[in-house]
Amino acid sequence: MYTKKVMDHFQNPRNMGEIEHASGVGTVGNAKCGDIMRIYLDIEDDIIKDVKFKTFGCGAAVATSSMATELVKGKTVKEAMEVTNKAVMEALDGLPRAKVHCSLLAEEALQAALWDYAKKNGIVIEGLEEPKPFEEHEEEEEEF
Amino acid sequence: MNKKIYLDHAATTPTKIEVVEAMLPYFTEKFGNPSSIYEFSGQNKEAIEESRELVAKAIGANEREIFFTSGGTESDNWAILGIAESYKTKGNHIITTTIEHHAVLHTCEYLEKNGYEVTYLKVDKDGRVNPNDLKEAIKETTILISIMLANNEIGTVQPIEELGTIAKAAGVLFHTDAVQGVGHVPIDVNAMHIDLLSISGHKLYGPKGIGALYVRKGIKLRSFIHGGGQEKKRRGGTENVPAIVGFGKAIELAITSMEAESNRQADLRDYLIEQVLEKIPHCRLNGHRDFRLPNNANFSFEFIEGESLLIMLDMKDICASSGSACTSGSLDPSHVLLGIGLPHEIAHGSLRISLGEQNTKEEMDYLIESLMVIVARLREMSPLYEDYMKKQAKIER
Ligand SMILES: Cc1ncc(COP(=O)(O)O)c(C=O)c1O
Numbered sequence A: 001m002y003t004k005k006v007m008d009h010f011q012n013p014r015n016m017g018e019i020e021h022a023s024g025v026g027t028v029g030n031a032k033c034g035d036i037m038r039i040y041l042d043i044e045d046d047i048i049k050d051v052k053f054k055t056f057g058c059g060a061a062v063a064t065s066s067m068a069t070e071l072v073k074g075k076t077v078k079e080a081m082e083v084t085n086k087a088v089m090e091a092l093d094g095l096p097r098a099k100v101h102c103s104l105l106a107e108e109a110l111q112a113a114l115w116d117y118a119k120k121n122g123i124v125i126e127g128l129e130e131p132k133p134f135e136e137h138e139e140e141e142e143e144f
Numbered sequence B: 001m002n003k004k005i006y007l008d009h010a011a012t013t014p015t016k017i018e019v020v021e022a023m024l025p026y027f028t029e030k031f032g033n034p035s036s037i038y039e040f041s042g043q044n045k046e047a048i049e050e051s052r053e054l055v056a057k058a059i060g061a062n063e064r065e066i067f068f069t070s071g072g073t074e075s076d077n078w079a080i081l082g083i084a085e086s087y088k089t090k091g092n093h094i095i096t097t098t099i100e101h102h103a104v105l106h107t108c109e110y111l112e113k114n115g116y117e118v119t120y121l122k123v124d125k126d127g128r129v130n131p132n133d134l135k136e137a138i139k140e141t142t143i144l145i146s147i148m149l150a151n152n153e154i155g156t157v158q159p160i161e162e163l164g165t166i167a168k169a170a171g172v173l174f175h176t177d178a179v180q181g182v183g184h185v186p187i188d189v190n191a192m193h194i195d196l197l198s199i200s201g202h203k204l205y206g207p208k209g210i211g212a213l214y215v216r217k218g219i220k221l222r223s224f225i226h227g228g229g230q231e232k233k234r235r236g237g238t239e240n241v242p243a244i245v246g247f248g249k250a251i252e253l254a255i256t257s258m259e260a261e262s263n264r265q266a267d268l269r270d271y272l273i274e275q276v277l278e279k280i281p282h283c284r285l286n287g288h289r290d291f292r293l294p295n296n297a298n299f300s301f302e303f304i305e306g307e308s309l310l311i312m313l314d315m316k317d318i319c320a321s322s323g324s325a326c327t328s329g330s331l332d333p334s335h336v337l338l339g340i341g342l343p344h345e346i347a348h349g350s351l352r353i354s355l356g357e358q359n360t361k362e363e364m365d366y367l368i369e370s371l372m373v374i375v376a377r378l379r380e381m382s383p384l385y386e387d388y389m390k391k392q393a394k395i396e397r
């Protein structure tokens, strides 16, 4: 059901992990299927020096987040803005119809991370909109 | 290990060689239409009746009470739609549960759109119906109770005899979808007070596209397929003779080996459950610990998602299934897992293992080993696990 490229990125995800003290972190979720994606960016002089992701989701979700990180690594912030879900899907040689929403998650996670970076640094990125707030399933902190 | 390990027998089973061999002549030299008058076709009629006897015997019924259908789905549809129509002057209320197979649920939903009222009984955290809930749900207008014998996802077996007794006392017809039960657990339609029962061939090492509906003698059930006089005019159409013969052979073999094979598989199942719960943290067993099919184990692994898990198992040549939303195409996790009260994200990380006659202890060990590696790997990739670990670290500090 998945293309060779999707399977490759699923089996050997690129840039999986986390970045401590990242310049920007974005977490998004698909409320319906319940999948969650998080992207970390390390940005220096407008260049994405490093990028990592973590994903709780299906094979397509893992593959699209892996591909999205690969597409933005080493790019400028402006170039990263052009990495849409379409671009990610094309780079993966397509996704089954029922899995298109997974690639949207990758685009949203990337933009949420960029938004976080912009906010922390007091800059405005052209064309970037505030991401929908992500509801964490946080329980109450226990009292000791 | 380099051969495929098939652990999805609740989805379907391989057709046994003996079954295929019994079927083969009915494609070629014994191809005649059972309704024809000449001698060589008449033999096919006999073959059908022999199969009917074998199916009847498997559930303690009379052969005159067995009708061949195209499978479990058709049997469920026929039982529910047929009774709804035949008994509509008596009432329009049907009772079922929230964890039925879609063949039952979607049929009930269809009836709801057509003037019927359906009560969906909730089940407890192990997937069992509380007999008192059934008692309380029965009304003047109740014409049918449909409760599955064993659940296809979590393997929970219902207290069918107790439920049947309640139905009988109330004078309401009782249907059970026994597709996952026949050949695995003993069934007696009289002792269990079952009025209608659905069976499918391909879940018990028979061919696909064949099944049966048991209808207790004396029950009015309208014809399902209008046509020729086959199946006492209740289901028209030239019989699928090879499939009926194969189905008969398969059910005979299943019943003969049931006791020994169920015990063997239950031992493997218990070993698997014990090992997985011990070796993999943040994991739970779904379904009842004791009242469950001998061949079913269903786990939820926190912080990970089922489709990814299945693909990684597939890469290790292990075939299994999941109730995760991502595998269903509908974006909603399994209604059965939600029905036993699992939150979405836990239902998401579910894995169903259903054993069969070929599976061995070595395969269980390989599965356990593979699961340990895969679950750890997927957790490493999971933002939920990261959050959980950070929170634990904060609490410890
Ligand atoms: C409980 C249950 N009922 C009905 C069916 C449908 O049977 P069939 O595939 O023969 O139509 C299945 C099989 O998926 C099942 O597990």
Ligand code: FES
Pocket (backbone or CB within 6 Å): A030, A033, A034, A035, A057, A058, A059, A060, A061, A099, A101, A102, A105, B325, B326
């Ligand atoms: S992200 Fe939910 S199905 Fe792929």
